[in-house]
Amino acid sequence: MPREIPVFDALIPTLLLILIGSALIFVLIDQLLRDVDWDRFVWHPALFRFALFVILFSGLGLWWYS
Amino acid sequence: MNPEPSSSVLIGRQRLIAVQGFFKEEAISWLFVLKTLIAALIALWLAYRLELESPKTAVVTVFIVMQARTGMVLAKGFYRALGTIIGSGVALLLVAAFAQERVMFLIGLAIWVGMLTAGATIYRNFQSYAFVLAGYTACLVGLPAALDPNAAFDIAVTRLTEVLLGILVASTVSGLVFPLSMRELLLSAALKRFATFANSSGRALSFGVPIEEWGSLHLKAINEIVTLDSYRSVGIFDNPKTRQQNQTILRMSADLIAAASTLHVLNRHILRLNDSGMNVVREALDPLLATGVRLLQTHVSTSASQAKQLVTHIGEWQAEIQKHKSRIQTENTFSPEQQLAFDTAIMLLEQFLDEFRCYGRSHSALQDERIIEDDDRAPLIQHGRHATDFSQPLIAGLRTVLILGVMSVFWINSSWPTGVLALTIAVVVSALFSTAPNPAKMVFQMWQGIALSFAAAFVFQFMVLPNLHGFIQLTFGLIPFLAFAAYLMTRPKWGAIGVGFGLFFSTLAIPDNVTQFNYAGLLNSGIALLVSATIAALAFLTVMPMGNQLSRYRMMRALNRQLIIACLNPLPGLRPQFERDTRELLRQIAGMRGFNTAKDRAILTDALTIQELGSAVLELRTLLGQPHSLDATRLSSVQTAISALAQFYRHRNQRNLRALRQAFNNVIPQVFDQVLETKGKESTSNDRKIQIYLHLIHLQVQALPDLGRPADPSPEVNKEVAGYAA
Numbered sequence: 001m002p003r004e005i006p007v008f009d010a011l012i013p014t015l016l017l018i019l020i021g022s023a024l025i026f027v028l029i030d031q032l033l034r035d036v037d038w039d040r041f042v043w044h045p046a047l048f049r050f051a052l053f054v055i056l057f058s059g060l061g062l063w064w065y066s
Numbered sequence: 067m068n069p070e071p072s073s074s075v076l077i078g079r080q081r082l083i084a085v086q087g088f089f090k091e092e093a094i095s096w097l098f099v100l101k102t103l104i105a106a107l108i109a110l111w112l113a114y115r116l117e118l119e120s121p122k123t124a125v126v127t128v129f130i131v132m133q134a135r136t137g138m139v140l141a142k143g144f145y146r147a148l149g150t151i152i153g154s155g156v157a158l159l160l161v162a163a164f165a166q167e168r169v170m171f172l173i174g175l176a177i178w179v180g181m182l183t184a185g186a187t188i189y190r191n192f193q194s195y196a197f198v199l200a201g202y203t204a205c206l207v208g209l210p211a212a213l214d215p216n217a218a219f220d221i222a223v224t225r226l227t228e229v230l231l232g233i234l235v236a237s238t239v240s241g242l243v244f245p246l247s248m249r250e251l252l253l254s255a256a257l258k259r260f261a262t263f264a265n266s267s268g269r270a271l272s273f274g275v276p277i278e279e280w281g282s283l284h285l286k287a288i289n290e291i292v293t294l295d296s297y298r299s300v301g302i303f304d305n306p307k308t309r310q311q312n313q314t315i316l317r318m319s320a321d322l323i324a325a326a327s328t329l330h331v332l333n334r335h336i337l338r339l340n341d342s343g344m345n346v347v348r349e350a351l352d353p354l355l356a357t358g359v360r361l362l363q364t365h366v367s368t369s370a371s372q373a374k375q376l377v378t379h380i381g382e383w384q385a386e387i388q389k390h391k392s393r394i395q396t397e398n399t400f401s402p403e404q405q406l407a408f409d410t411a412i413m414l415l416e417q418f419l420d421e422f423r424c425y426g427r428s429h430s431a432l433q434d435e436r437i438i439e440d441d442d443r444a445p446l447i448q449h450g451r452h453a454t455d456f457s458q459p460l461i462a463g464l465r466t467v468l469i470l471g472v473m474s475v476f477w478i479n480s481s482w483p484t485g486v487l488a489l490t491i492a493v494v495v496s497a498l499f500s501t502a503p504n505p506a507k508m509v510f511q512m513w514q515g516i517a518l519s520f521a522a523a524f525v526f527q528f529m530v531l532p533n534l535h536g537f538i539q540l541t542f543g544l545i546p547f548l549a550f551a552a553y554l555m556t557r558p559k560w561g562a563i564g565v566g567f568g569l570f571f572s573t574l575a576i577p578d579n580v581t582q583f584n585y586a587g588l589l590n591s592g593i594a595l596l597v598s599a600t601i602a603a604l605a606f607l608t609v610m611p612m613g614n615q616l617s618r619y620r621m622m623r624a625l626n627r628q629l630i631i632a633c634l635n636p637l638p639g640l641r642p643q644f645e646r647d648t649r650e651l652l653r654q655i656a657g658m659r660g661f662n663t664a665k666d667r668a669i670l671t672d673a674l675t676i677q678e679l680g681s682a683v684l685e686l687r688t689l690l691g692q693p694h695s696l697d698a699t700r701l702s703s704v705q706t707a708i709s710a711l712a713q714f715y716r717h718r719n720q721r722n723l724r725a726l727r728q729a730f731n732n733v734i735p736q737v738f739d740q741v742l743e744t745k746g747k748e749s750t751s752n753d754r755k756i757q758i759y760l761h762l763i764h765l766q767v768q769a770l771p772d773l774g775r776p777a778d779p780s781p782e783v784n785k786e787v788a789g790y791a792a
Contacts, residue, residue: 034306046241
């Protein structure tokens, strides 16, 4: 897999695109979870959301580069 | 249920609570220190790991952004990122335009920084901070970039990366490690405001609060409302519920202000009832007021349910008043004046209670995590901008331009090697504190922080650092210094010393990726920092210091203008705007340095008069727009009276005052002619209300002090009034 891909002829790290992608997915999931009031079941909502994002981002990144 | 505890137990318990409170406070301070340390060290490690140009910037950013509550960190971080991005962009633009022309470059920079410093005084809280930052980041990035135009882009990108890294780490740590939400602070502040408001309403309704004391209560209330609003604007960053309830909180503040402004008029009226001629009215009102006054005065809101209960009780009391007022009316025989005073009291009281319950309801909605659905009322706009006189931003902007100019001239003519640093820091310091109520004191504290950090940096660089190997050891070497800075930051008295120490210790002492031991360099930088802070302090002390005559005069004029606006501007949306702007202006005037002399208390009573007159005029104008039975001639003389009022506040002199009194002396008998026609009608009819408001304004106008007469009972007040009439 390419480490950098050209966007309008400018080389951009693929990881950056993955970051943006996983942020978008995260926002979607977060919105869904908020609608069902997920906070009630979670001890530390901020930590939960942070962990969710880390899982998404590193999961996608590892999948892309493996 | 519980047996009454004995007094010794009670004292013991109080002491326990005090001790607990102390430890709770200390715990929050130490938690802050811990979080700051974690964030600073993680940021430093990441910056080394990513091989950024100067890792210290990330640490400096952590120190700038770190606050006790998560919401504050997120808000400050957000606006700092915004300011840094814009500032870097402008710096690049300036470099691109004037890379070879040093003078043109500095002029462009001065204009930009001056404009943004001016903008910062118009906005509040962190919005204001974003302005300051966008201004001085241009300086921070632009100056080194201009000296090395080929590397300009890299300098900007590196700075941006480091700052964003610091913000990211600080926000994450603050959100994850024992996060403290703004939410509880917001709720407890709202509850406290509710209780205080209930208590002072109780006092006002019982015998009235003397005007001087009322003024200081008013000021306190304004400051509390502003604090609540800043909690709201920050709280939306860290709690989804606060974000959802944004409108509700705005609504609550608006309801509170509406109730408070009626209470002003009511308080003044009840004070008048203490007059001996009004004894009959007082006695007739006493049985009506007794229940409510007791309820309000003894109210202590320690929980949201108590506040809710009070609102229910007030509702019951209001029904009681409705039931008994006609009976009391028939039981007593009043003279026309007394009848008018009685009707006024009842009308104002009913209006106040309606508004108070409205406020109570929106307050409960906030506490119960509900959202008010109000279709009938327009949504409130929130913006950080506030009313001010244009002299304020102008002075702040020009002062910064002046500092930049003086430092630039000195730098260019002396070819001082560390002149760039001195210039930058002078601009940073002067922009940073331009919105503080007492900037000179803050800069002086900052100066002490810099001096301390200078000494500490010496100790660290030449005694500690040479013995350290690797990042872990560096961490242990840094912890004592950083912890000291963070702990100082939690003490309100030494806050600026802590900030200064944290920022400049990090700047001076933290090694870059390639460690250099540069004795002379450190000495030069330290001296440059101290010189620049001194210059900034001198500028704050000498160039239009806070609370100077011109500012005071301009601000009082702006306050007077508010009444003209209330008299003449088109009505829709005017009332909330008037209430908000008068309060904001008064807050700024009172916030000026040295506001506590007898002259200032006169300003306070004057501001209260403007507030009350304005509310009454707005009510009157609203009533005139509704169905009433005034004919054209009467209506026009009411209009004349209102314009005379506006004219008086445009030019406050004896001639206009005489004209104003004359206008009201004309209109009062004309309108009160209709008492005969309206007699027997409902006392709350529009006609009666118009009479009541005209009467209230008339009384205020009569009470206005005379101007420009040599032998006057209260010369102090008049001198001041004459001062801004001139």
